[in-house]
Amino acid sequence: MVGLRAQIRGGLLALLVATAGILGAVGYPRSARAAEFAQDFPKSYSDLMKMKPMDVMHMMDTDKKGYVTKEEFMKFYESMFDKMDKNKDGKLVKEEWMGESRAKH
Numbered sequence: 001m002v003g004l005r006a007q008i009r010g011g012l013l014a015l016l017v018a019t020a021g022i023l024g025a026v027g028y029p030r031s032a033r034a035a036e037f038a039q040d041f042p043k044s045y046s047d048l049m050k051m052k053p054m055d056v057m058h059m060m061d062t063d064k065k066g067y068v069t070k071e072e073f074m075k076f077y078e079s080m081f082d083k084m085d086k087n088k089d090g091k092l093v094k095e096e097w098m099g100e101s102r103a104k105h
Contacts, residue, residue, distance in 0.1 A: 044084060044099025 041059070042048040048056065060068045060076040084096050094100075 041083065042080065045080075045097055047099060048080065 042051065057068055060072045062072055062075075081092070084092055084099070086096050
């Protein structure tokens with residue numbers, strides 16, 4: 001009888017751990033990723049090119065529906081341009097494109 005209780009308890013514990021793992025893998029990373037990307041927005045085009053393609057897609061997918069609309073895509077690249085254009089002249093010079101600290105003004 002004691003062995004049966006231990007097996008049932010062990011099975012329930014395994015089920016709980018598996019359920020928590022599945023919920024964590026499905027639910028948590030998307031919200032954690034969104035916060036993470038807000039901090040890790042690329043500073044230059046070369047930084048963007050070093051990223052994994054799916055990480056870039058998740059950054060663009062602001063409503064987290066699993067796809068990127070043209071509007072999300074265009075907003076992402078407009079934000080990227082604005083971030084790279086350090087002197088806000090509407091143009092990107094080599095230094096801004098590469099993320100170098102001394103951009104021509």
